[in-house]
Amino acid sequence: MSAGFPEVRPRRLRGTKALRAMVAENALRPAELVLPVFLKEGISSPVEISSMPGVVQHTRDSLRKAAAEAAEAGVGGIIVFGVPSSKDSRGSGADDPDGVSQVALRDIRAEVGDDLVVMADLCLCEYTDHGHCGIVTPDGNVDNDPTLARYASTAVAQAAAGAHMVAPSGMMDGQVGAIRAALDDAGYSGVPICAYSAKYSSAFYGPFREAAEGAPKFGDRATHQQDPANVTEALREVRLDLDEGADMVMIKPALSYLDVIRQVRDAVDVPVAAYHVSGEFSMIEAAAANGWVDRDKAIMEALTSIRRAGASVILTYWATEVARWLR
Numbered sequence: 001m002s003a004g005f006p007e008v009r010p011r012r013l014r015g016t017k018a019l020r021a022m023v024a025e026n027a028l029r030p031a032e033l034v035l036p037v038f039l040k041e042g043i044s045s046p047v048e049i050s051s052m053p054g055v056v057q058h059t060r061d062s063l064r065k066a067a068a069e070a071a072e073a074g075v076g077g078i079i080v081f082g083v084p085s086s087k088d089s090r091g092s093g094a095d096d097p098d099g100v101s102q103v104a105l106r107d108i109r110a111e112v113g114d115d116l117v118v119m120a121d122l123c124l125c126e127y128t129d130h131g132h133c134g135i136v137t138p139d140g141n142v143d144n145d146p147t148l149a150r151y152a153s154t155a156v157a158q159a160a161a162g163a164h165m166v167a168p169s170g171m172m173d174g175q176v177g178a179i180r181a182a183l184d185d186a187g188y189s190g191v192p193i194c195a196y197s198a199k200y201s202s203a204f205y206g207p208f209r210e211a212a213e214g215a216p217k218f219g220d221r222a223t224h225q226q227d228p229a230n231v232t233e234a235l236r237e238v239r240l241d242l243d244e245g246a247d248m249v250m251i252k253p254a255l256s257y258l259d260v261i262r263q264v265r266d267a268v269d270v271p272v273a274a275y276h277v278s279g280e281f282s283m284i285e286a287a288a289a290n291g292w293v294d295r296d297k298a299i300m301e302a303l304t305s306i307r308r309a310g311a312s313v314i315l316t317y318w319a320t321e322v323a324r325w326l327r
């Protein structure tokens with residue numbers, strides 16, 4: 001050290017848990033967490049998802065209980081994925097007023113009212129018999145513009161069922177604009193849109209596809225979901241969604257795309273969400289089950305990294321559990 005200057009020791013502020021908490025630069029809050037849930041038609045008891053320990057396909061009763069527990073823990077929101085008992089080529093169940101997602105939305109609102117932000121995932125993959133995110137042409141491609149019409153109708157059905165917010169995840173060009181226009185025309189101008197603006201064509205969705213029963217029967221989703229190699233394209237997608245009326249933007253997955261979260265956070269002045277997806281969840285659970293990592297510490301480290309990257313809202317299957325830890 002130079003003469004006349006005291007020795008600098010950064011470790012002085014790490015000496016106790018209370019000191020570390022006092023000077024922490026980033027912290028998780030329960031209100032920032034969103035719990036993804038699955039309601040499956042035609043089951044009499046919850047069905048465990050083999051690749052996602054602790055996560056289930058809910059019955060109506062167990063879903064209401066899960067929503068109440070999340071609200072009691074201080075979780076900020078819940079996002080609904082429906083698993084219908086029947087499917088067709090156009091995903092008719094997606095906008096059916098009595099379809100599984102609309103039933104789930106009404107049940108949750110009846111249980112918790114406004115104590116949770118009730119979000120509706122908006123896509124067709126769980127409702128189509130081919131498993132793709134929209135209307136498919138005879139040659140097997142997803143047809144963008146006819147799909148927009150289905151999304152618009154679905155958004156109105158979800159708003160009518162009580163969704164506080166809709167979250168289009170299909171990555172169709174123009175989806176936010178079509179949904180915003182439909183909501184406004186139907187008298188739901190107050191319902192915000194959380195756009196899955198940068199949803200990557202990822203290998204980390206496998207367990208979710210078991211849970212939602214929405215895996216494509218042929219091909220893949222690389223023609224509409226983003227290439228994992230690209231960042232500039234993600235920023236362009238975000239700008240387009242904001243220009244079309246998005247109120248919040250989302251990056252999915254989270255852990256493999258922390259750099260994208262950071263760049264989006266620096267580029268926009270709206271809330272930025274990130275989805276800690278099923279594969280990311282299952283890797284930690286599997287490693288913990290084998291004794292390779294400390295489960296609770298790994299969970300907090302992963303979620304804090306997403307917060308540190310710039311996400312102000314985090315979708316995670318651990319939302320209720322972590323919210324209880326944070327209280």
